Amino acid sequence: FGDFIRKIQDNVSNIHKARISVHCHNDLGLAVANSLTAVTAGARQIETCMNGIGERAGNASLEEVVMAIKTRPDYFHLSTNIDSTQIHRTSRLVSQLTGMSVQPNKAIVGVNAFRHQSGIHQHGITKMRQTYEIIDPADIGLPHGTTLVLNKNSGRHGLKSRLDDLGYEITTAELDRVFVAFKDLADKKGEIDDRDLDALVSGERRAVEEVYKLDLLQVSCGNQAIPTATVRIIDREGRPAETTSTGTGPVDAAYRAINGLIGVPNQLLEYTVNSVTEGIDAQGEVTVRVEAHDRTFVGRSADTDIVVASAKALMNALNRAIAQAPREPQEAWSNP
Structure with missing residues (x-):
């Protein structure tokens, strides 16, 4: 790829009047490597995305490109105008808004990027941080200590x-x-x-105006039981509506009940659960993507109870769908 850029430099007339830009995708895991190679060959604009998100396998990761150039000025002899201390908080913001979690071992912004569990690593870090950390966490906005x-x-x-x-x-x-x-x-x-x-x-x-609010969720399930969920919601006028549904599992039963009460036709496109922290008492963060009114809406919620988090995430998505598709008020109903 570097040779390709150099050939452009050598063979295109008046190329010095233009700024060469590269836009690399990560199909082979080489988006950042190709982008940095292009820089050494004369490119002066790199198109990137925070957290490496993008079509297919993603785009070149902004944080990786920026920190590579910042960390190795002896090699690149260049700088960017990026305030790298905003990288960590920006990464979290992008993840929260898009619903795309950052993998724990992601370079620069992954939760494990500056974690040290091995005893020899911990000892080395206490003696000299640079032993195992080529980047100072403060440079990306992570507080010390x-x-x-x-x-x-x-x-x-x-x-x-x-x-x-x-x-x-x-x-x-x-x-x-x-x-x-x-x-x-x-x-x-x-x-x-x-x-x-x-x-x-x-x-x-992420909170939106709640047309409907989850007031009660009670589920029963087991290897010899039919998963059943009782849901009660309250509309913006304070009127309650309640129903009970069964499903293939407690989450499915809860979703059937919620959909029956709210009455917004939708299709669940994606359902993911991530542990916010470690341990049996960890919060589970649920992200759902639903299609309604020919648009896609994302809902997210976190709770120590996965079923509750799942129900709140769906309610969040459906409230967004209702808020962005004005229509006549619709009465909630309950099964007789």
């Missing part, structure tokens, strides 16, 4: 301080709502780490 662990005894000040460290700028009203969710989660799982806080804040910011 041990992660502050919050729990049910933590107050608003401790929560606000940690959110500030993570780069969140939230209003007093947003903090009030996040703090309520934080205390509720802390009662369920004890210790809260940064990934839990990401899920709480993103959940608050």
